[in-house]
Amino acid sequence: MSIENVMVIGAGQMGSGIAQVCAQAGYTVVLHDLKPEFTERGMSGIRKNLQRQVDKGRMEDGEKEDILARMSLSTDLENAANADLVIEAAVENMEVKSALFAELDNIAQKKTILATNTSSLPITEIAAATQRPQKVIGMHFMNPVPVMKLVEIIRGLATEDSVYKAVEEMTEKLGKVPVEVNDFPGFVSNRILMPMINEAIYTVYEGVAAPEAVDEVMKLGMNHPMGPLTLADFIGLDTCLYIMETLHDGFGDDKYRPCPLLRKYVKAGWLGKKSGRGFYTYE
Ligand code: CAA
Ligand code: NAD
Numbered sequence: 001m002s003i004e005n006v007m008v009i010g011a012g013q014m015g016s017g018i019a020q021v022c023a024q025a026g027y028t029v030v031l032h033d034l035k036p037e038f039t040e041r042g043m044s045g046i047r048k049n050l051q052r053q054v055d056k057g058r059m060e061d062g063e064k065e066d067i068l069a070r071m072s073l074s075t076d077l078e079n080a081a082n083a084d085l086v087i088e089a090a091v092e093n094m095e096v097k098s099a100l101f102a103e104l105d106n107i108a109q110k111k112t113i114l115a116t117n118t119s120s121l122p123i124t125e126i127a128a129a130t131q132r133p134q135k136v137i138g139m140h141f142m143n144p145v146p147v148m149k150l151v152e153i154i155r156g157l158a159t160e161d162s163v164y165k166a167v168e169e170m171t172e173k174l175g176k177v178p179v180e181v182n183d184f185p186g187f188v189s190n191r192i193l194m195p196m197i198n199e200a201i202y203t204v205y206e207g208v209a210a211p212e213a214v215d216e217v218m219k220l221g222m223n224h225p226m227g228p229l230t231l232a233d234f235i236g237l238d239t240c241l242y243i244m245e246t247l248h249d250g251f252g253d254d255k256y257r258p259c260p261l262l263r264k265y266v267k268a269g270w271l272g273k274k275s276g277r278g279f280y281t282y283e
Helices: 015-026 035-057 063-071 077-080 095-105 124-125 161-173 189-205 211-222 228-235 239-252 260-267
Strands: 003-011 028-032 069-072 085-087 113-118 136-141 150-155 177-181
Touching: 003 015, 003 077, 015 028, 015 035, 015 063, 028 035, 028 077, 035 063, 035 069, 063 069, 069 150, 077 095, 085 095, 095 113, 095 124, 095 189, 113 150, 113 161, 124 136, 124 189, 136 161, 161 177, 177 239, 189 228, 189 239, 189 260, 211 228, 228 239, 239 260
Parallel strands: 003 028, 003 085, 028 069, 085 113, 113 136, 150 177
Antiparallel strands: 136 150
């Protein structure tokens, strides 16, 4: 199962990072989003990241140009007809992902693998929106994609071994470490990380400490590179809420109940770094 042409759906922080590492590893990449301004914003982040590598002497200018030449932008899903692998990184919402997978299933060639970068949603349910559940798989990258080594790989109920192997090999070619986990809400990463973030938000909500103090405790006391509220802003508070809702729906346990303060911030449009305001404010 040879993969050469990759299409990435969603040019937000994850999709643009995934497109960048794929192009760096030699794949031809189409980066797709709903509007040209979204794909252009994603591409401008990629250009900046690559330029930083050049400025630091880690990449030749020619190499940067070769990487950029392997990339193109799309607002037409029909471009999926040329892809060997589609990696979906649109919003963390089952309706959006199911609709996208149903459409991709109609457009993409029969052999094409449809992967999702979902943080928490069941792969088996996303696969059920298609007529090719054997070719659907979870490929969960971590943020920021160019830096973080892990990719969780999740099989749906029907995922073929050959599809798993192809995705595992590709992950290694990207310079990442694949870890296989089973299809349960939040997989391993977010089942453990997100309740900690939610608890940090409850700590602020209940007046135990200010956001700065909570973050300082976890950074200096537990050696976390970012405090949980800085990390929540970095991930996106909308994404954090969607993940908590998936855990709460999936397990039914009160310990996964999203903090009301998280809901309030998302309703206010305070989505963290990407919207300029969350627990902190950003330029
Ligand atoms: N894109 C590309 N590169 C980036 C970057 C970005 N957004 N942010 C930082 N970097 C690079 C920098 O260029 C720098 O590279 P060099 O060493 O090559 O110069 C390197 O990362 C370190 O950056 P900084 O020195 O500026 O800052 P730092 O040492 O504080 O590291 C960090 C930044 C790597 C983001 C670090 O703070 C960290 O590891 N934070 C925690 C990240 C984390 O937990 N990610 C997982 C989130 S959960 C998830 O992704 C799953 C989900 O489903 C929600
Ligand atoms: P984001 O908000 O930065 O970007 C999402 C992008 O998807 C936007 O540009 C949006 O226009 C686009 N989009 C929405 N609907 C679309 C559609 N129907 N077709 C094409 N594009 C569409 O979000 P993000 O942080 O990049 O997250 C994307 C996915 O990756 C989510 O499933 C999220 O759970 C997952 N994820 C996020 C993180 C993180 O730390 N933020 C980490 C791992 C996985």
